[in-house]
Amino acid sequence: MSKYFGTDGFRGEANRTLTADHAYTIGRFLGWYYSMLKRRQGDSSPARIVLGKDTRRSSYMFEYTLVGGLVASGADAYLLHVTTTPSVAYVTRTDGFDCGIMISASHNPYYDNGIKLINSNGEKMEESTISLIEDYIDGKLELFGQHYDEVPFAHQEKIGCTVDYVAGRNRYMGYLISLGLYSFKGMRVGLDCANGSSWNIAKSVFDALGAKTYVINAEPNGTNINNNAGSTHIEGLQALVKEKGLDVGFAYDGDADRCLCADEHGNVVDGDAILYIYGAYLKEHGELAGNTVTTTIMSNFGLYKAFDKLGIDYAKTPVGDKYVYEHMAQTGCRIGGEQSGHIIFSKYATTGDGILTSLKMMEVMLAKKKTLSELAAPFKIYPQVLKNVRVTDKKAAQDDVTVQEAVAKVADALGDTGRILVRESGTEPVVRVMVEAPDHDICQKYVDEVVDVICSRGYQV
Incomplete structure (x- = not known):
């Protein structure tokens, strides 16, 4: 078990468990380490590291201190500004960055924050690198044959620079739009953005695909992220769907790496139901690799009974989307996730992606010409x-x-x-x-x- 980093980054109350000093130290190490790796391979160019953040008040503090550490160590820092965790993973992977950083505590209250690290493949950072970071925080780093109390500072032209990289976020939005196989014209869709990362992305994507959107909790003020909003408080979305007579609703968490749905009656369709709907859809089209869906040990027993009826196999991993993805990467599984709404579509992404999940639910509804309640009906949740x-x-x-x-x-x-x-x-x-x-x-x-x-x-x- 890591000392500071858990399965979803270094997380805790801002300036208590996770401090600005921690962020600066992590930036110092990452900027130096990835620059050193390049130099040892004969490449003298600076490391390139991309950062995103959610809407918490403390996210700006952590962004600035991380960037300070990165450029002080000689790396160039590319800023996506307020964006989603899956967008950072996408940009890191597609634009050739050495690593990515997302500043977010996901579904936690506003006073918490976190630092999530992403490797160059767009996956969660490997434990070997996490261990080095923790050793540096504790002042006991041994690397490249020597001990480091503090890694060297960059000087003169070697000091890193910052780059406004909002274009990367826009490319991610274009990518999501490109995955819309059907026009959403005529569909009335509710979106609960949790006053978080999806507030300036989700509506734009659904509007571009032709949906009539009804959006709630898209007015972040730094302290209202996840506050009676989003996937952990889906009651507001349920009420919106029923009040407006919408076709469907989607609720995201603070960094938009998870999604829960409300069907046309306002009933919750959770991560297990999403796995059932999309797993059945892939099998029907002969595209369910290995005839298997990856779940965690906390998935509802009713999901396994429903899969048994369809002849679909399933794997069970420990709780955590990290473990879900690791199993999927090893086996080539196409769909996996958690009851909480972390759903991974490995053909399209390396992380859970709430907006992508909602697009895939729309795809199944439109392809099969069925409501979400009809699609979920065969899946019976066990008490x-x-x-x-x-x-x-x-x-x-x-x-x-x-x-x-x-x-x-x-x-x-x-x-x-x-x-x-x-x-x-x-x-x-x-x-x-x-x-x-x-x-x-x-x-x-x-x-x-x-x-x-x-x-x-x-x-x-």
Whole structure:
């Protein structure tokens, strides 16, 4: 487990967990490191690093301090300004940058922020480079045969420069528009931009494809990102769809790498339903590579039952779009994602992309001439009960033989009609016990049985 960087970057409350000094230090390392890699390959040109940010008040502070570190180390910094995480990944990959940086804490409240790092392939930064950054932050960097308390500064003409690169964001928007296989003319679409990164992109894309758009939460002020808005608070979009009689609605999170939908009745269509709809669509067209959809262990049991009926195979990864993408890259899988709305279409992108997800849902609706509710109808969500138990030792509680016997007993009782999942939290001293079954009362009964055993064994705090 990384000390500072988790599965989705270095994230925390601005100027408490994640400070301006951290950002400057990360910029200093990245600017020097990628310039050094080029020089060691006989290329004397400066490293080229592209940056984007969301609409949080602190994003400007982190942008300026990152850029200060980058140019002080001799790299050139290209600024996309307010944009989405998937756009940074796209521009990094297509325009030949050495790496990309996105300043965002995704769906977190405005006072948090984060630094997400993207490699030259548009993928999340490899752990080996993350480890070097963390060593430099801690003052123990050993690299290229020597120890560095501080990496060298650039001087004179070697100092880096900044470049306004809004053209890169515009090219990304053009790319999204190019993926629209059908005209959206006559379609009435709701968009909830979470007062975040998609506020100046999503409407432009849908308008260009001919939709009549109704937009909410597209007035960012630095402190209202995700505030009762977007994919984590989809109630506003549901109300909009019902009030205006819209055909469909799409809600994004703060950096627009996830999307949830509202059908024409205002019902939520989550990430699992999106995987079902698009997986079935690809199979129908003979384009579902490996006949497999990549899910996480937290996908609803009903998704697997629905896939079984269609003869579609599925993989289960740990929670996190990072792990979903890694599996997809290894296997060539075309579609994968999470219940939360992180959906990856590997033919078109290397990351979850909320706006792309909404375009793909529009494509299926128009191609099949069906509403979103009709497309999602065969997928039945199983009732789920999840209970978090604060414990003294997560690993000991899970490894306890008596606890394992209780879990196995429930699994046997459920058979192929449901499932039990017991896993530890990655961020808290918590064990999560989850049961899915055809009936809510059955779920509650079996969750309580396992939690009672954990408590009786003395692990509960």
